[in-house]
Amino acid sequence: MDGIEEKRRIRLVVNGRTVEREVSTRKHLGDFLREDLRLTGTHLACEHGVCGSCTVIADGVPVRSCLMLAVQAEGMVIRTVEGLAEPDGTLHPIQEAFHEKHGLQCGFCTPGMLTTLAAVIEENPSIDEAGIRDAISGNICRCTGYETIVDAALSAAATMRQGA
């Protein structure tokens, strides 16, 4: 280790806004979002890719922002928990459903649950309970026992089917 950090310029779209930043090549996407863009809604909880708390939506797909370097996000369209609601503040159906069904307690895993489920339900609003449990099998929650998260996802999926 010579201590000299290599930096590279990246351009990407985050929550609808184009951002351009100089970033250390060893910085992961989660740290970039939190530190460089001050989007602290994305939470880092294990930083080895198991717990899913740091999940963001990259080009429509849920990814772990701790397992991806910021420089790998060059040219991508990223959605974080801050970008799930409409610009006018109208909540995403999965956010509404988490509030309605008590899908969160401490709120720390919640951004990763919301982004994972938003992507999955947008892709397939007909998803069933087994599908939802499978979709969040890579997201750890210590508070809820998952049941109310599953209920919230089923409720949000139903809302999205009606809206479609």
Place this chain on the structure above:
Amino acid sequence: MGVRYFGASVRRLEDPKLITGRGTYVDDIAIPGMLHVAFVRSPHAHARIVSIDAEAARGMPGVHAVLTAEDLGEAAAKPMILPVPAPIIKQAKTQYPLARSSVHFVGDTIAVVAAETRAQAEDAAAMVMVDFDPLPASVDLDRALQPGAPLAHEDSPDNLIATLKGGFGDAAGIFAKAPHVFRERLELHRGGCHSMECRGVVVRPDPMGGRFEMWSSTQVPYMVRRYLAEYLGLEENGVRVVAPDVGGGFGPKAVVYAEEYALALAALHLKQPLKWIEDRREHFVATTQQRDQIWEYEVAADADGRMLGFRGTGLHDNGAYIPYGIVLPATGMASFPGPYALDCVDVTIHSIFTNMVPNTPVRGAARPNTCFILERAADLVARNLNMDPAEVRRRSFVKTEQMPYTTGMKARDGSAVAYDSGDYGRCLDMAFEHYGADFRARQAAARAEGRYLGLGIGSYVEDTGLAPFEGATVRVQPDGKIHLQTGAAAQGQGHKTVFAQICADLLGVRIEDVTVEAADTAAFPLGIGTVASRVAVVGGSSVHMAASEVRTKAIKVGAQLLEAAEADMELEAGFVRVAGTDRKIALGDIALKLNGLFGTPMMKGIEPGLAATSYYEARELTFANGSNLCEVEVDIETGAVKILRYVVAHDCGRLINPMLVDGQIRGGVVHGIGNALFERMIYDESGQPLTTNYGEYLLPLATEMPRIEIVHMESPSPRNPLGVKGAGEGGTIPATAAVISAVEDALSPFGVRITKHPISPQDIVEMIDAGRPAEAAE
């Protein structure tokens, strides 16, 4: 007053910011000029420190300082304060903020590295060269008290922290005469906290010196203030501690940690703000864990299967230090004999040092241990007498007509343990009524097809509402909004919502009009902490008292201003009104009047402000109870356990918010399922932890967890104004016992007796292989 919010499943006030990414957890706090800290930690379970060479690290890019105990000098020369001293503690060993001459577990703190980024701090921490002289480590709980066993502390005579003895009745006589006595050995295993937010600390020293502010992911901000002020020789008034949004606690965040001491010491030394965020590997090696115990016990029963007595000896692993003194073994001791009316108990618990992560309460504290032991004992009696395990429990339970029931045991403060209310038999019956009566038929049919179903029971009693107090200030502001301040911290339970429900009902306002400010030592003067399922009981009662006082004052002042009788006043929709008329005055207007105006004297006999501060002093514990039923299917080829149904009958007195209580129960049960089937903190024979990530240490996942079916019984507590009992740990306490009981029942054709937790698929296959046709009673 019509009750509107109390008892209703009100949606949480906490949610809107948390579902939109606008929470403020400690890692979200950024202070200009703040440096990032990484710790140099011990890689050895037990070693002498020969030398530390930090020169290379100090020269690394971005590094501002590397601080060892020596660098901090006199300020860090004492061991950390023991919060709960007790005369029977033989060796009151607490950690140093930074190790001085020796280290006692892998993860023990050695040096603080402060750099401009966390990455730079970690790079430099790896360059701090520590020369260790490794020592034998105490890791075998069974051997730890034997002569010649490796010592956890090189300067100790032995590994014994304390020996606790407790009990009542003539155990020798009862066991000598009992128709049946059964005995066995149990091994209970530790697990971790695993809040999804790890710990973290931000500290900002006052530029004038001698004071600082700290934001910590803690359950006990007032204890952090107390012990840091004492250790550092500062006025408590000069230390502000805030628990911001906290991402789960589960017990281990109720400790004042070495990292909190070290961050305060380093920030005052460097005169710079510092941040340390625990990473997940650090969480495995430095955040407290709990539950390792080994028991040899005997249970006595009469000819009808009623349990008569329990006696036994437990070895309790407390890890390398005693940050909680003897609270764990004492709590485990006081939890005997659980829901059972026994004629005698005779228990000895040895609390023992090992070179593993220190132990402090994890959800349930030692209550899940005692519950597991008693429930294994109940199942052992049933098995050996060929009885229905539910019937053994029914015959042994404390009866509702015996309430209040003095168990014979002593609480930690020496007072007699006395259950206040409940009907344990009825609660178990409710569980079965919900579950259905066809299990044994289904089990038999499944076995005919080569499938193995099992049904397990876990019954428990939990002391809640621990002394001494919590407090609250309720203040009506001129705009009519209510400002509620309390010391009670939350880690996801929804306390703000619960407090607002209590307050809104009494003051006739909407809960949206109540803002709750909690867990900031600068906002409310005194607090204790969020542990032991105490906040709804103790904090909630203090809110009730303060809001009641404000209500009384609003009525008194309102009656004067409206020239009407106090008895005719009602509070509704933010107004004090003469009942049945449109003569009314807004609460905010009363507040404005009581907040005073230049030159206008106050109303006679009325103190300024429409506000009150109350402390609720908990003088008697209140006891929740319940019974869980768990149905499993075990694949005898792979050892896989699938939980098919899980039923909870739960009695925590009056429910303030059933939705939140159910959330506490579900999360708690799943934690207990983890302790039964998944969570395994493995150390090798030298004290090296082998499970330090989520690939190696398994937590319950959505794909494996059942729905938790909950039925409530409400036996109001006579011991607090709300009639409530705590609900934070009642899910966890019986769950491990119920799951293990179910797996054993499924494997009864193989004669399997399960005497430990957790059990892995491999354990199950091995137990089946070692099995034999079930035998009758011995």
